[in-house]
Amino acid sequence: MLRNSINTERLLDILHQEEILCNSIEKSYNDLLQTSKEIEKRFTIIEEENSLEPKEKGKAHKMRILIYKGNEWKTRYENQREINQQCKQQVNDLEEKLKDLKTKNRFVIKSTNNEQNEDINLNLNFEKDQLIELLLNLNWRIEQELKTYHKANEERKSIQQEIHETRIQVNEIKEKIDIKNHNEISHSERANISN
Secondary structure, eight states: OHHHHHHHHHHHHHHHHHHHHHHHHHHHHHHHHHHHHHHHHHHHHHHHHHHOOOSSGGGHHHHHHHHHHHHHHHHHHHHHHHHHHHHHHHHHHHHHHHHHHHHHHHHHHHHSOHHHHHHHHHHHHHHHHHHHHHHHHHHHHHHHHHHHHHHHHHHHHHHHHHHHHHHHHHHHHHHHHHHHHHHHHHHHHHHHHHO
């Protein structure tokens, strides 16, 4: 059973890698097409510039510079076309390989027998049951923690209320003591003054 699951995992990994390869090939192909279109547009613009004839002798020098630059761009264009053709060939080769791999993977996946599928289903159901049990256990723990939190929060509030009431009482006692001390001082001062 373990061997079958390892084979299945290996096949799934291979299939995933092939999908990634296919996506990267498609992206590269699209990028190459885009680059090719841009180069063709540039080449068309350069060809149009090269076909212009100067109307004045003063512009003849500028036209020679344009022709030189046009030839440079023409060389670049031809080089890029060769590179694009090579890339297209590589893309075609890779697409063929990808098709072959897809057909092979379909054959391999279809060739797995019912026993392997049953083993996979049993494993998945076992894992599902374990996850459900874990989820229920975590939910119970969360409820217990929530109850503990609310109890502690209520205790904190009652302690804060008691502290607040005690501070008020302490302040009242301090005020009474201050008033008493003030009265005693003023009484003793009066007594000293009268003596």
